[in-house]
Amino acid sequence: MTKPMTKTQLVAALAExxxxxxxxxAAALEAITALITREVSAGGAVTLPGVGKIYCRERPERMVRNPQTGEQMKKEADKVVKMTIAKALKDSVNG
Incomplete structure (x- = not known):
């Protein structure tokens, strides 16, 4: 597996x-990042055509285990950002 592309490399490739x-x-990348962050933080979703859909999902309160002590404890409900990958991207990687 290769190293992930850094922001500098991404900006250079995008400029090219x-x-x-x-x-x-760099300004375009920052604007896109800000738009996605704002929309997902507000509970919405963003679809990037050919890439996937980024959205926020709520997780209910649940019991978790501390791996060091084995103690069971209650974890409050929270939100997590998820991404569903587009079929076109999956097909291009696999095919």
Whole structure:
């Protein structure tokens, strides 16, 4: 497995793909990240065509175990960010 692409590498690749400078590419990436964060934080979902759907799911209160002590304890209800991968991306990876 290779190392994941860093933000710097992503900005450089995005700039090349857009035929633009790195500053514009970085601004575009920041804007997209801010939009996704704002929408998912508000309980909505964002679909990135060809990539997947990012959404927030609520988890109920539940009992968990402390791995160090084995003690059972109650964990409060919380929210978790999930992503469903698009079929087109799965097919391109597998096929």
């Amino acid at each position: 793909e857009m035929d633009s400078d790195k500053k514009s590419a």
